[in-house]
Amino acid sequence: MSYAKSFLELQTVRKEYAGRPAVSGFDLTVRKGEFVSFLGPSGCGKTTTVRMIAGYIQPTSGRIVLDGQDVTEMPPQRRNMGMVFQDYALFPHLTVQKNVEFGLRVRKMTSAKRAAIAKEMLALVGLADAADLQTSQLSGGMQQRVAIARALAIDPELLLLDEPFSALDAKTRESLRQEVLRIHSETGITTILVTHDQSEAFELSDRVVLMNSGEIEQVATPRELYRSPATQFASDFIGRSVKLPAMKVEQADAGGIAAFMTKSGSKVWATEHTPSEGTDVVLAIRPETLEIVDANDAESSSATRTMTNTWAGVIRDRLFFGPSEEVNVYVEDLGVELPVSKETRAGTGDWSKGQAVRVLLNAHDVLVIPAHADSALSRAER
Amino acid sequence: MSDIDTRTLMSVSGRPPRARRSMKLSLSDIMLRIVAAIGILFLLLPTLISIVVAFGPSRFPVFPPEGLTLKWFTSIDPSYGDAALTSVILAAWTAVISIAVGVPASFGLARWGRGANILQTLARAPMQVPYVVIGVMMLQFFVLITKTTGVPFVGTIRGLVIAHCVVAVPYVIGAVYPTACLLNTSLDDAAYGLGASRLYTFFRVVLPSLKGSIIAGTVFAFLVSFDDVPITLFLVGSNVQTLPVKLFADTEFSFTPELFAVSTLATVVTCILVLVLTKRVGTQRMSGASS
Amino acid sequence: MSSTRGAPSRAIRKPRNPFRVYLIPLFVLQFATFLVPLVLFFRMAFFKNQGPGLVDYDHATFEYLGLIFVDPYYQQVVLDTVIFGLLVTVFTLLLGFPIAYCIARAGRFKETLLIVVIVTSFTSVIIKVLGWKILLGASGPINSILQVLGIADEPLRLVNNLFGAVVGTVHAVLPLIVLLLVPVVERVPVRLEEAAAGLGARRFTTYWSVVLPAARIGLVSGGLVAFAYAMGSFTTPALLGGKTTLILPILIRQQAMTTINYPMSAALSITLVVIVAIVTVVGLSVGSGQRARMKGDQ
Numbered sequence: 006m007s008y009a010k011s012f013l014e015l016q017t018v019r020k021e022y023a024g025r026p027a028v029s030g031f032d033l034t035v036r037k038g039e040f041v042s043f044l045g046p047s048g049c050g051k052t053t054t055v056r057m058i059a060g061y062i063q064p065t066s067g068r069i070v071l072d073g074q075d076v077t078e079m080p081p082q083r084r085n086m087g088m089v090f091q092d093y094a095l096f097p098h099l100t101v102q103k104n105v106e107f108g109l110r111v112r113k114m115t116s117a118k119r120a121a122i123a124k125e126m127l128a129l130v131g132l133a134d135a136a137d138l139q140t141s142q143l144s145g146g147m148q149q150r151v152a153i154a155r156a157l158a159i160d161p162e163l164l165l166l167d168e169p170f171s172a173l174d175a176k177t178r179e180s181l182r183q184e185v186l187r188i189h190s191e192t193g194i195t196t197i198l199v200t201h202d203q204s205e206a207f208e209l210s211d212r213v214v215l216m217n218s219g220e221i222e223q224v225a226t227p228r229e230l231y232r233s234p235a236t237q238f239a240s241d242f243i244g245r246s247v248k249l250p251a252m253k254v255e256q257a258d259a260g261g262i263a264a265f266m267t268k269s270g271s272k273v274w275a276t277e278h279t280p281s282e283g284t285d286v287v288l289a290i291r292p293e294t295l296e297i298v299d300a301n302d303a304e305s306s307s308a309t310r311t312m313t314n315t316w317a318g319v320i321r322d323r324l325f326f327g328p329s330e331e332v333n334v335y336v337e338d339l340g341v342e343l344p345v346s347k348e349t350r351a352g353t354g355d356w357s358k359g360q361a362v363r364v365l366l367n368a369h370d371v372l373v374i375p376a377h378a379d380s381a382l383s384r385a386e387r
Numbered sequence: 388m389s390d391i392d393t394r395t396l397m398s399v400s401g402r403p404p405r406a407r408r409s410m411k412l413s414l415s416d417i418m419l420r421i422v423a424a425i426g427i428l429f430l431l432l433p434t435l436i437s438i439v440v441a442f443g444p445s446r447f448p449v450f451p452p453e454g455l456t457l458k459w460f461t462s463i464d465p466s467y468g469d470a471a472l473t474s475v476i477l478a479a480w481t482a483v484i485s486i487a488v489g490v491p492a493s494f495g496l497a498r499w500g501r502g503a504n505i506l507q508t509l510a511r512a513p514m515q516v517p518y519v520v521i522g523v524m525m526l527q528f529f530v531l532i533t534k535t536t537g538v539p540f541v542g543t544i545r546g547l548v549i550a551h552c553v554v555a556v557p558y559v560i561g562a563v564y565p566t567a568c569l570l571n572t573s574l575d576d577a578a579y580g581l582g583a584s585r586l587y588t589f590f591r592v593v594l595p596s597l598k599g600s601i602i603a604g605t606v607f608a609f610l611v612s613f614d615d616v617p618i619t620l621f622l623v624g625s626n627v628q629t630l631p632v633k634l635f636a637d638t639e640f641s642f643t644p645e646l647f648a649v650s651t652l653a654t655v656v657t658c659i660l661v662l663v664l665t666k667r668v669g670t671q672r673m674s675g676a677s678s
Numbered sequence: 679m680s681s682t683r684g685a686p687s688r689a690i691r692k693p694r695n696p697f698r699v700y701l702i703p704l705f706v707l708q709f710a711t712f713l714v715p716l717v718l719f720f721r722m723a724f725f726k727n728q729g730p731g732l733v734d735y736d737h738a739t740f741e742y743l744g745l746i747f748v749d750p751y752y753q754q755v756v757l758d759t760v761i762f763g764l765l766v767t768v769f770t771l772l773l774g775f776p777i778a779y780c781i782a783r784a785g786r787f788k789e790t791l792l793i794v795v796i797v798t799s800f801t802s803v804i805i806k807v808l809g810w811k812i813l814l815g816a817s818g819p820i821n822s823i824l825q826v827l828g829i830a831d832e833p834l835r836l837v838n839n840l841f842g843a844v845v846g847t848v849h850a851v852l853p854l855i856v857l858l859l860v861p862v863v864e865r866v867p868v869r870l871e872e873a874a875a876g877l878g879a880r881r882f883t884t885y886w887s888v889v890l891p892a893a894r895i896g897l898v899s900g901g902l903v904a905f906a907y908a909m910g911s912f913t914t915p916a917l918l919g920g921k922t923t924l925i926l927p928i929l930i931r932q933q934a935m936t937t938i939n940y941p942m943s944a945a946l947s948i949t950l951v952v953i954v955a956i957v958t959v960v961g962l963s964v965g966s967g968q969r970a971r972m973k974g975d976q
């Protein structure tokens with residue numbers, strides 16, 4: 006990855022508690038204006054990392070460099086970062102405006118200047134009318150907007166959002182996400198979001214840092230992360246997939262399509278470049294990439310594509326969700342049941358249990374994960 | 388079995404819901420209520436009797452009084468006024484110092500993390516020592532200090548303030564520490580992140596958030612000092628006499644309507660203070676911290 | 679990804695707790711004005727008394743602590759103190775639990791009742807004592823009622839003895855115990871009582887086998903507070919107990935102020951503090967044992 010200019014650099018940052026690593030060897034470069042998410046399950050070290058960036062926690066080793074300056078030892082007071090907390094952390098004894106002005110008051114700014122900035126910030130988060138209210142009079146979503154305004158008021162180098170939406174209900178969460186996206190594009194501030202919610206991370210960020218057990222699993226754009234997970238953990242945590250251990254048997258042809266042999270002995274075509282023949286891999290198949298057709302239609306359907314995997318199967322059961330449904334097809338050749346996700350449309354519901362079908366999968370949609378790169382997940386299980 | 392389960396079962400069984408039985412008072416219910424009523428009466432009666440007796444005209448205090456008069460109030464000896472003034476000054480100093488020490492300590496304990504419980508127990512250890520013991524030990528200590536430094540402590544406000552703070556600080560911690568524990572860490576983190584120093588954060592964020600319990604702690608410390616007999620008894624001198632110790636000494640050797648009049652006045656002041664405070668900080672905080 | 683890989687890793691250091699600065703004043707104060715005086719005072723118990731107010735620090739002795747163990751006079755005082763403490767504890771709990779129960783379940787009167795209890799807990803000891811002196815006096819209301827009802831022919835001696843001391847001390851500690859027990863009762867779910875009633879339990883059975891066991895831990899800790907308070911109480915027993923109520927706090931004062939035998943006074947103080955500590959530790963372990971058992975029951 007090459008970025009024009011690194012703004013924030015984390016260099017092998019490590020944090021231990023009582024000898025146990027909470028974050029180990031964290032390396033990351035963030036460029037100015039970028040929106041980066043730390044995504045991972047609870048306890049993966051994402052909050053610890055962001056708190057180290059903010060200066061609340063001192064790393065055990067490693068360096069944190071902000072805009073060319075080593076800030077590793079700098080106390081949070083001097084780092085000039087805008088932190089937004091999960092529980093809002095608004096000062097209960099101050100009004101909305103006084104909350105926003107807090108950091109400016111610390112900076113000994115005149116009251117006229119403070120008021121002007123507070124007004125601007127509250128307008129930015131859509132709370133221009135709430136300046137004189139007590140924070141306890143606000144809803145959760147509004148409180149978090151005030152917290153964002155307060156963080157932005159000090160004109161911070163970085164905006165750090167630590168699980169900012171998780172205390173909110175689904176609707177408020179959605180609208181606040183839009184708000185954050187808009188604020189980011191209006192201010193262009195470099196932003197780091199900590200979240201355990203992948204859709205949140207995908208929707209908002211330029212890049213996602215996927216973390217597990219204190220280590221980075223993968224750093225990629227949301228699309229990359231979803232389309233080509235680098236590790237088994239990544240493919241497990243992001244979206245849903247069925248996994249098939251396999252071995253590479255044929256190198257890629259001119260079209261980039263290689264052949265893999267599953268344990269059950271059937272061949273799967275997939276686009277993939279790196280591993281050499283004989284390499285063990287794991288093939289991951291996502292439900293929404295599969296398609297089913299009537300057993301008799303298979304010929305006509307596959308005839309229009311090249312290198313489409315086609316398997317015969319039998320429908321085991323169906324789950325109807327509303328906008329979509331899922332058809333579980335048992336594929337004898339692979340020895341697994343494949344969930345096939347389908348959007349609900351007219352004429353798509355005519356599948357019945359026990360029906361013989363064909364399952365189609367484009368070779369480009371097969372995810373090929375190196376078997377050895379199972380990293381943190383299986384280490385944790387061991 | 389949950390509440391709803393019980394009710395459903397009862398209505399299904401067709402019998403009148405048994406829960407209604409609790410509406411009708413059984414004998415044990417009535418007994419319980421009588422005991423409680425006696426208990427409340429028991430709590431209030433002595434104080435009320437004393438107040439009424441203070442208005443009786445007889446030279447020898449009796450109940451019921453044979454008339455009503457204010458003469459014992461108007462003829463209170465000025466020495467009581469001096470003692471009351473001493474008590475107020477002493478209690479005010481005790482409250483101020485106890486707050487100055489106890490509030491930061493409560494916040495520090497709340498933020499301490501591992502081992503905070505042991506520290507908290509240590510901080511409140513003086514409460515476990517009978518006050519008489521504290522009184523005697525402070526007397527010994529002050530005598531020793533005066534012997535080596537020449538600075539008098541026994542029979543001075545200074546000495547009394549120090550001795551009272553020993554027992555008043557734990558009360559302040561008892562009032563403030565639980566609230567400080569509820570104070571979210573992210574609140575001070577937010578202030579640090581916005582550039583506020585630790586000192587600034589403590590005064591501008593932590594203290595205002597603890598305001599209610601600090602007021603409660605102040606009044607506790609004030610009253611602990613204002614009412615104390617067993618510690619003060621050992622430390623008063625010919626020039627410095629507190630109101631409760633003077634009343635104690637007088638009650639030990641005499642029994643006059645004047646005692647009732649002075650106690651009544653002191654009690655009225657205390658009650659007003661406590662009532663106003665309870666109104667301000669709520670009954671929960673008041674009852675939580677007093678034990 | 680990063681161009682400056684292999685940055686020199688700094689040595690692992692143990693950060694000091696930044697909040698210790700808030701605790702420094704407290705522990706300095708407690709060290710200088712509580713711990714040091716306490717140790718110096720207790721130390722006196724191990725040296726010889728040399729006439730009023732004088733301690734001979736050249737001659738160490740266990741004489742005074744030993745006396746408390748062997749001299750029947752001191753044995754009696756210790757025993758009386760414990761009996762006094764137990765009596766106060768029992769009566770405080772007997773009165774305190776019903777009051778706390780009624781307050782906890784009092785609905786809209788709860789606040790008012792709580793305020794009454796809070797105010798009495800802060801009322802000065804002296805006015806309460808004066809009230810009891812009137813109430814329990816030979817010509818006081820209680821003796822009058824007893825005589826009118828024909829229970830007593832002549833005035834009973836209710837004050838300036840152990841009875842007066844116990845009544846006054848129960849009265850002094852009762853508000854604290856009620857305030858401690860109200861939240862305990864509040865934590866016993868009403869649902870439990872309804873369930874018991876639903877199962878056909880009579881009210882008495884409900885109290886005895888549902889409410890009390892559920893509040894057991896609270897009762898134990900309330901009892902401990904009452905006991906420690908009673909054992910250490912001075913003002914009330916001194917004013918209502920007369921000359922016959924000789925308990926440790928009163929004797930400690932006597933030894934320090936009248937006899938001026940500091941070593942003896944220190945030895946008695948150690949005894950008092952140790953008894954309270956032992957009872958507290960035993961009580962707490964009984965309490966936590968029950969907690970463990972109740973957890974096991976679930």
